[in-house]
Amino acid sequence: MPVILSDVTCLGCGCACDDIRITVRDGRIVEAAQACDLGAAWFGDGSLPAEAAVDAVRTPMPAAIASAAGLVRAARRPLVYVAPGVTNETAREAVALADLLGAALDSVTSDTAMGAILAAQERGRASATLGEARQRADVVVWWGIDPSSRYPRYAERYAPLAHGIHTPDGRASRTVIAVDIGEAVSAADADRRFLLPVEDEVATLSVLRSLVSLPAADAIPHDGDPLRAAIWARARALAPALVSGRYVLVVADAEPAASDTSTTDAHMRLSALIALVQALNGPTRAALSLLRAGGNRSGVDAVLTSQTGFPAAVDFSRGAPRYRPYDGRASELAARGEVDAVIVVGYLDHVPPGVAAFVATVPSVVIGPDASAMTLGPRSVVIDTGLAGVHDAGTVLRLDDVPLPARAVLPGPPPAAAVVKALREALVEAMAGA
Amino acid sequence: MSQLRIMGGTVYDPANGVSGDVRDVCIDDGRIVDSLPASAPRLDASGMVVMPGGVDIHSHVASGSVNLARRLLPEEHEADPAAAPALAGGDVARSGTGGTMPSTFTTGYRYAGLGYTTVFDAAVAPIMARTSHGELDDTPIVDAGFFVLMGNDEYLLRLIAAGERAQAREYAAWLLGAAGGYAIKVVNPGGVELWKRGARDRVGLDTPIGSERVTPRAILETLVEAANGLGLPHAAHIHCNDLGMAGNVATTLASMRAVEGRRTHFTHLQFHAYDAAPDGTRRSGARQLIEYMNADPRISGDVGQVMFGAATTLTADSAVEYLLHKSSGRRWVNVDIELETGCGVVPHTYKEKNAVSALQWVVGLELFLLAADPWRMVLSTDHPNGGSFMAYPELIRLLMDRAYRDSCLARVNQTLLAGSAMADGLAREYTLDEIAIVTRAGPARLLGLTRKGHLGPGADADVTVYAREADVSKMFATPRYVVKGGTLVVEEGQLRRAPRGQRLHVRPGYDTAVETPLREFFDRHSTVSFRNYPVGDLRDGALPVGRV
Numbered sequence: 014m015p016v017i018l019s020d021v022t023c024l025g026c027g028c029a030c031d032d033i034r035i036t037v038r039d040g041r042i043v044e045a046a047q048a049c050d051l052g053a054a055w056f057g058d059g060s061l062p063a064e065a066a067v068d069a070v071r072t073p074m075p076a077a078i079a080s081a082a083g084l085v086r087a088a089r090r091p092l093v094y095v096a097p098g099v100t101n102e103t104a105r106e107a108v109a110l111a112d113l114l115g116a117a118l119d120s121v122t123s124d125t126a127m128g129a130i131l132a133a134q135e136r137g138r139a140s141a142t143l144g145e146a147r148q149r150a151d152v153v154v155w156w157g158i159d160p161s162s163r164y165p166r167y168a169e170r171y172a173p174l175a176h177g178i179h180t181p182d183g184r185a186s187r188t189v190i191a192v193d194i195g196e197a198v199s200a201a202d203a204d205r206r207f208l209l210p211v212e213d214e215v216a217t218l219s220v221l222r223s224l225v226s227l228p229a230a231d232a233i234p235h236d237g238d239p240l241r242a243a244i245w246a247r248a249r250a251l252a253p254a255l256v257s258g259r260y261v262l263v264v265a266d267a268e269p270a271a272s273d274t275s276t277t278d279a280h281m282r283l284s285a286l287i288a289l290v291q292a293l294n295g296p297t298r299a300a301l302s303l304l305r306a307g308g309n310r311s312g313v314d315a316v317l318t319s320q321t322g323f324p325a326a327v328d329f330s331r332g333a334p335r336y337r338p339y340d341g342r343a344s345e346l347a348a349r350g351e352v353d354a355v356i357v358v359g360y361l362d363h364v365p366p367g368v369a370a371f372v373a374t375v376p377s378v379v380i381g382p383d384a385s386a387m388t389l390g391p392r393s394v395v396i397d398t399g400l401a402g403v404h405d406a407g408t409v410l411r412l413d414d415v416p417l418p419a420r421a422v423l424p425g426p427p428p429a430a431a432v433v434k435a436l437r438e439a440l441v442e443a444m445a446g447a
Numbered sequence: 448m449s450q451l452r453i454m455g456g457t458v459y460d461p462a463n464g465v466s467g468d469v470r471d472v473c474i475d476d477g478r479i480v481d482s483l484p485a486s487a488p489r490l491d492a493s494g495m496v497v498m499p500g501g502v503d504i505h506s507h508v509a510s511g512s513v514n515l516a517r518r519l520l521p522e523e524h525e526a527d528p529a530a531a532p533a534l535a536g537g538d539v540a541r542s543g544t545g546g547t548m549p550s551t552f553t554t555g556y557r558y559a560g561l562g563y564t565t566v567f568d569a570a571v572a573p574i575m576a577r578t579s580h581g582e583l584d585d586t587p588i589v590d591a592g593f594f595v596l597m598g599n600d601e602y603l604l605r606l607i608a609a610g611e612r613a614q615a616r617e618y619a620a621w622l623l624g625a626a627g628g629y630a631i632k633v634v635n636p637g638g639v640e641l642w643k644r645g646a647r648d649r650v651g652l653d654t655p656i657g658s659e660r661v662t663p664r665a666i667l668e669t670l671v672e673a674a675n676g677l678g679l680p681h682a683a684h685i686h687c688n689d690l691g692m693a694g695n696v697a698t699t700l701a702s703m704r705a706v707e708g709r710r711t712h713f714t715h716l717q718f719h720a721y722d723a724a725p726d727g728t729r730r731s732g733a734r735q736l737i738e739y740m741n742a743d744p745r746i747s748g749d750v751g752q753v754m755f756g757a758a759t760t761l762t763a764d765s766a767v768e769y770l771l772h773k774s775s776g777r778r779w780v781n782v783d784i785e786l787e788t789g790c791g792v793v794p795h796t797y798k799e800k801n802a803v804s805a806l807q808w809v810v811g812l813e814l815f816l817l818a819a820d821p822w823r824m825v826l827s828t829d830h831p832n833g834g835s836f837m838a839y840p841e842l843i844r845l846l847m848d849r850a851y852r853d854s855c856l857a858r859v860n861q862t863l864l865a866g867s868a869m870a871d872g873l874a875r876e877y878t879l880d881e882i883a884i885v886t887r888a889g890p891a892r893l894l895g896l897t898r899k900g901h902l903g904p905g906a907d908a909d910v911t912v913y914a915r916e917a918d919v920s921k922m923f924a925t926p927r928y929v930v931k932g933g934t935l936v937v938e939e940g941q942l943r944r945a946p947r948g949q950r951l952h953v954r955p956g957y958d959t960a961v962e963t964p965l966r967e968f969f970d971r972h973s974t975v976s977f978r979n980y981p982v983g984d985l986r987d988g989a990l991p992v993g994r995v
Contacts, residue, residue, distance in 0.1 A: 322517055414514075
């Protein structure tokens with residue numbers, strides 16, 4: 014008999030749709046109704062290995078934990094790396110482990126979304142949870158993003174397609190503005206479209222900010238400089254559209270494709286975008302929706318922040334957390350050879366290639382879904398665990414930090430939180446005995 | 448440690464009429480008891496001051512909003528690394544960071560290190576409740592809970608618009624249980640919803656919120672009736688409209704009159720007690736406010752004292768934060784929270800030489816010093832809005848030591864102080880009895896925590912022992928011993944044990960008929976499914992309410 018579970022939360026992307034209906038038959042997921050392609054791929058059929066191995070030799074769990082503890086204790090400068098696919102409860106255990114070890118602590122965030130975090134630490138952010146986008150946004154601005162591939166149900170569930178309390182006719186209640194930035198083409202369905210050259214993006218945002226917050230800025234002469242004149246002309250065309258609504262939602266990707274830009278560029282772009290959206294709250298109301306990819310990334314950031322004060326790139330080596338957003342990211346530590354062992358908690362398959370490659374060059378412990386499938390060296394302990402929201406239950410955060418329950422829809426490998434906890438307890442015991 | 452006799456201390460237990468008596472306090476299995484066998488372990492407290500553990504009625508320590516503020520302040524955390532305390536018996540503690548928004552574990556350690564053993568987060572959007580529970584799980588030692596934001600809740604406003612006040616009460620009961628909260632919180636009733644709609648005008652008590660039937664007055668009446676009708680242990684906890692504005696004392700008084708004769712708690716009153724001078728500037732309205740409160744024994748309040756130095760303003764009253772951002776130019780976080788409330792964060796520094804900061808400091812002290820009944824005027828800084836909870840010892844010194852207070856007063860900007868009670872001279876000095884009331888006995892009673900805030904038999908064994916010092920701020924900053932639930936957590940001034948605290952929450956019964964239309968509302972408007980919204984069972988059981 015098939016078992017049907019409703020209201021299941023999907024972690025295929027940061028939208029965290031919680032309306033998925035999962036059908037399980039003969040211990041396999043056979044359908045994920047409502048899920049998009051990303052969601053269907055996230056759930057898969059729910060089958061994952063449940064093994065543990067030391068140096069590629071299958072090992073019973075208790076012995077694997079003991080070996081992992083030994084490997085970690087031999088390291089002088091370990092890194093704990095929280096990968097996607099974990100619940101907040103697992104992330105909390107991972108931070109506790111890093112604290113115990115005086116380790117470096119990082120997550121995928123530092124490679125994918127650090128620009129957005131640094132910009133928000135510099136300026137703050139005018140934002141909203143996704144339900145407010147749905148209820149109120151009568152102007153939706155796609156800022157160099159087409160959500161259909163990476164956030165497929167955003168438009169349908171939140172905006173602009175969803176029907177909200179103050180936007181009762183859904184799409185017809187809203188004006189959609191697509192801003193294409195170089196090759197970053199925004200959503201096809203738009204009422205108006207603007208094109209910005211990549212190199213003019215930050216300058217245009219700055220001019221827009223002046224225009225919306227200080228109408229007299231329009232009178233500032235630009236001395237006939239043709240480049241500046243072009244930027245001002247574009248901004249003048251765009252500004253009235255931005256202030257035409259009661260509630261303007263600006264949507265941008267906090268994690269643009271890896272090839273897109275450096276962190277510094279992303280920091281500058283997002284800083285200018287944040288400043289514009291804050292300024293829009295003078296003439297109207299406005300919110301910036303920064304999109305995050307799947308696997309509970311916002312949840313991991315939140316746990317690191319609540320326990321250490323910092324969202325990523327943390328260093329416990331001096332006995333209390335320090336923030337090293339520039340030189341303490343996993344990729345930087347790897348490039349400098351600063352760490353001599355890595356403990357990955359989460360789905361190694363979902364980490365940036367540079368970090369994954371580094372993990373294969375140092376002694377490592379990988380605790381996560383499908384860990385036993387990874388080829389690692391020179392010394393390694395791999396322990397398969399469940400995947401958040403498929404086998405591991407707990408709390409996860411949507412990209413707007415709204416918490417949702419992750420359900421266990423299938424029995425599976427041991428929960429990641431329990432395995433990390435067991436490793437920490439083994440280490441505490443070993444340290445006490447030493 | 449199941450038994451402990453705290454010997455020979457000078458005990459201040461105002462709830463039981465004990466004022467500076469030298470006596471033993473006996474603890475057995477986590478509770479206060481009348482007596483113990485002579486063989487029970489002893490702790491010598493002779494010459495020291497013994498009080499119940501502190502109870503913070505209004506703080507911001509565990510929420511999605513608190514975490515946004517933490518994320519906004521990396522430089523504060525960098526400047527205040529907090530190494531893990533060395534616990535007894537090889538127990539492993541956690542490191543963290545401090546500043547005005549400490550990390551979770553550090554928050555628990557620091558509260559306990561001050562002798563506070565019970566803390567409430569005063570503002571949690573129910574949709575974000577899971578986050579608060581997760582953070583409280585990581586906040587050791589203190590017993591803790593939170594208040595649930597309802598004053599701008601879309602569904603509640605709809606029920607009020609439909610004239611369904613009884614249903615509104617049932618919905619409030621459902622929402623408290625769904626969030627795992629402790630009390631009903633009202634923040635700028637209706638005003639946050641108007642700000643989300645783009646309104647910029649000041650909100651009066653009778654300003655319509657979308658419907659003529661929905662006004663701040665109607666919201667206040669509804670939620671005050673709900674809290675009392677449900678028999679909740681704590682009154683509706685009210686943050687009035689018009690926070691920070693010149694002349695807002697009139698709004699605060701009008702709000703109090705609107706719910707006259709009913710049990711209510713008005714919070715961080717300092718921010719709501721400004722009169723307007725003829726030129727439109729702020730001046731103290733503390734006298735007017737206190738005159739009213741002194742006469743109505745059903746009203747309680749906490750002060751929300753401003754302390755000079757760094758603070759972080761953090762509130763569901765997001766309209767206020769926008770104005771503060773515009774005036775100070777500092778970083779600003781705003782999050783409109785769907786169907787429920789708002790959230791704003793702006794770092795702030797209160798300066799002695801700033802006229803408004805000085806007025807705020809004076810207004811808060813006036814509220815303390817003019818209040819006739821300390822049982823109804825609780826000590827708070829609205830942490831971290833008026834300053835950190837770490838400033839409580841300094842605040843206690845200001846209350847107990849007039850000479851010190853006057854020397855501070857002489858240093859501050861006098862521009863807006865003319866005619867204030869402080870400027871005219873306030874001689875009152877709080878006694879240790881009164882300090883024990885405003886920091887533990889009073890808040891425990893107002894919260895309906897029958898086993899907290901006192902040292903009678905059956906009380907939770909939360910006890911703080913202070914070594915006397917000439918400077919009371921030092922005395923209150925570093926208790927010699929703190930016992931939490933019978934466990935000696937601070938020994939010789941050092942944090943030595945960090946047991947987990949209890950979750951304080953209620954789950955009032957409600958008319959389940961409320962669920963059918965509510966489910967329809969969720970299906971139609973919410974981005975979170977009805978089933979996924981409640982936090983579910985919590986580790987600790989719910990506390991009793993008047994109505995089961």
